[in-house]
Amino acid sequence: xxAKIMSLFLLGLIxxxxxxxxxxxxxxxxxxxxxxxxxxxxxxxxxxxWAALPSELRSITRPIAAKDYWTKxxxxxxxxxxxxxxIYVDRAKxxxxxxxxxxxxALESGDSIILFPEGTRGNQExxxxxxxxxxxxxxxxxxxxxVPAWINxxxxxxxxxxxxxxxxxxxxxxxxxxxxxxxxxxAAFLARAREAxxxxxxx
Amino acid sequence: xxSFLRNLSPSSQVGLLxxxxxxxxxxxxxxxxxxxxxxxxxxxxxxxxxxxxxSLLNTSWIMCTVFWVGWxxxxxxxxxxxxxxxxxxxxxxITLSPTRRGDxxxxxxxxxxxxxxxxxxxxxxxFDLVTVFIPVYxxxxxxxxxxxxxxxxxxxxxxxxxxWGIMVCVYGISHVPALLLLDxxxxxxxxxxxxxxxxxxxxxGMLVQHLAARKWPRPPTAPQVSQSFHWSSWLIxxxxxxxxxxxxxxxxPFKPAQAVAMALIACVAGSLGHLVMKALKRDRGITNWGSxxxxxxxxxxxxxxxxxxxxxxxxxxxxxxxxxxx
Numbered sequence: 001x002x003a004k005i006m007s008l009f010l011l012g013l014i015x016x017x018x019x020x021x022x023x024x025x026x027x028x029x030x031x032x033x034x035x036x037x038x039x040x041x042x043x044x045x046x047x048x049x050w051a052a053l054p055s056e057l058r059s060i061t062r063p064i065a066a067k068d069y070w071t072k073x074x075x076x077x078x079x080x081x082x083x084x085x086x087i088y089v090d091r092a093k094x095x096x097x098x099x100x101x102x103x104x105x106a107l108e109s110g111d112s113i114i115l116f117p118e119g120t121r122g123n124q125e126x127x128x129x130x131x132x133x134x135x136x137x138x139x140x141x142x143x144x145x146x147v148p149a150w151i152n153x154x155x156x157x158x159x160x161x162x163x164x165x166x167x168x169x170x171x172x173x174x175x176x177x178x179x180x181x182x183x184x185x186x187a188a189f190l191a192r193a194r195e196a197x198x199x200x201x202x203x
Numbered sequence: 204x205x206s207f208l209r210n211l212s213p214s215s216q217v218g219l220l221x222x223x224x225x226x227x228x229x230x231x232x233x234x235x236x237x238x239x240x241x242x243x244x245x246x247x248x249x250x251x252x253x254x255x256x257x258s259l260l261n262t263s264w265i266m267c268t269v270f271w272v273g274w275x276x277x278x279x280x281x282x283x284x285x286x287x288x289x290x291x292x293x294x295x296x297i298t299l300s301p302t303r304r305g306d307x308x309x310x311x312x313x314x315x316x317x318x319x320x321x322x323x324x325x326x327x328x329x330f331d332l333v334t335v336f337i338p339v340y341x342x343x344x345x346x347x348x349x350x351x352x353x354x355x356x357x358x359x360x361x362x363x364x365x366x367w368g369i370m371v372c373v374y375g376i377s378h379v380p381a382l383l384l385l386d387x388x389x390x391x392x393x394x395x396x397x398x399x400x401x402x403x404x405x406x407x408g409m410l411v412q413h414l415a416a417r418k419w420p421r422p423p424t425a426p427q428v429s430q431s432f433h434w435s436s437w438l439i440x441x442x443x444x445x446x447x448x449x450x451x452x453x454x455x456p457f458k459p460a461q462a463v464a465m466a467l468i469a470c471v472a473g474s475l476g477h478l479v480m481k482a483l484k485r486d487r488g489i490t491n492w493g494s495x496x497x498x499x500x501x502x503x504x505x506x507x508x509x510x511x512x513x514x515x516x517x518x519x520x521x522x523x524x525x526x527x528x529x
Binding site: 019153156159162164166167168169 | 290293294295297298302304307310311314315
């Protein structure tokens with residue numbers, strides 16, 4: 001109940017501030033298992049992509065949150081668990097545990113996920129090189145559709161280090177799905193995925 | 204007929220006005236529907252024209268509904284509604300004017316301090332402060348906040364953009380509800396007519412100017428800025444706006460000659476303001492605030508609809524206040 005109210009409040013807030021417009025350019029919004037991967041420039045990226053999805057897809061699409069940061073206080077933990085239904089990922093590698101493990105679990109149970117393959121927030125115009133997690137998941141789950149997305153303008157809403165957001169219209173552009181080609185190696189695939197995200201910027 | 208109208212109470216007079224306006228909109232809507240049904244799709248320009256007309260009609264519906272709700276629920280709600288319009292217009296303006304990180308605090312100030320304070324001043328009828336709060340105090344405060352952000356790059360340009368955004372979107376729009384609250388002796392309850400007068404003469408002038416420019420095409424005065432603006436079509440629009448204003452003087456507290464003068468002032472400010480906004484749009488490399496929206500920002504082109512009003516409202520408000528010593 002409380003989580004429902006919170007999510008409605010957040011949706012309203014985000015729409016009033018940014019419009020949170022989704023532009024389905026390369027594929028329609030469809031309830032199939034997907035990995036959305038996008039550029040990462042602000043904390044608000046996650047919330048924006050979450051708000052841009054239609055509500056039916058929102059409930060089956062899980063964002064990824066850094067465990068150390070998002071479980072620090074009970075409120076943060078509640079927000080990420082109850083409202084966003086996030087998957088926690090350990091940023092600090094502990095022992096021999098695969099950091100992709102929780103993602104693999106989620107994908108095996110049929111959820112879609114939102115991934116930021118740059119790993120950290122960039123402050124450059126262009127996204128940084130993609131990390132190999134996307135490649136590993138694509139290899140492991142060939143049936144899951146990979147959808148590139150470009151998030152526009154969010155860094156202007158709330159730059160790093162600021163607390164009050166400013167109203168600026170933002171949009172999320174979803175591109176045509178990508179598939180891992182036979183025999184394609186890691187570096188080539190990751191470069192192609194990054195190009196696919198970048199190509200959406202000008203469209 | 205006119206004595207019947209005069210004997211109605213002010214609120215039924217205003218109610219009647221809304222019935223007439225909504226009736227006209229319904230008629231125009233039916234006409235648009237028939238036109239689109241008869242359109243075979245062969246003539247592309249015609250199809251485009253019909254589409255444009257329908258979208259214009261849609262925004263007119265929305266604007267009229269905003270006015271109606273504002274009037275029905277009282278001045279406070281009306282002011283809040285216009286504050287919302289100003290918020291969305293400023294959001295659209297800022298989205299299309301690139302800002303830097305150093306502008307963040309100034310933007311927060313503009314959206315969450317200047318805008319609410321300005322509309323609160325309107326609501327509490329502190330009209331002396333309404334007219335000077337932004338041009339005097341805010342215009343000095345914004346550069347201070349920007350300077351404290353420690354980013355000298357293109358400082359003047361960035362500040363000018365923000366100040367223009369505030370001037371057009373917040374200052375301009377806030378003068379529309381201010382008109383509703385202006386106290387004319389012996390005119391209480393009928394201030395909605397004043398807003399109607401302003402909107403109607405400005406829109407009529409602009410429409411006539413547009414039609415005149417189409418009917419008698421001439422080389423434009425400032426082709427880099429506007430393909431349609433020419434002094435002769437502008438004068439025609441102005442003349443018609445003035446005459447319409449004179450004919451409407453019965454609705455206003457003005458005598459006919461005063462009404463013509465007020466209409467002319469509003470039309471000059473509105474049409475030239477529209478030209479200025481066109482120059483701003485050309486500078487940003489877009490044809491209208493909305494077309495970019497379809498591709499990138501999601502903006503609905505609200506500013507395109509209200510830009511003339513943004514310039515006309517403050518000038519009109521000030522002239523009325525000054526001339527009648529209110």
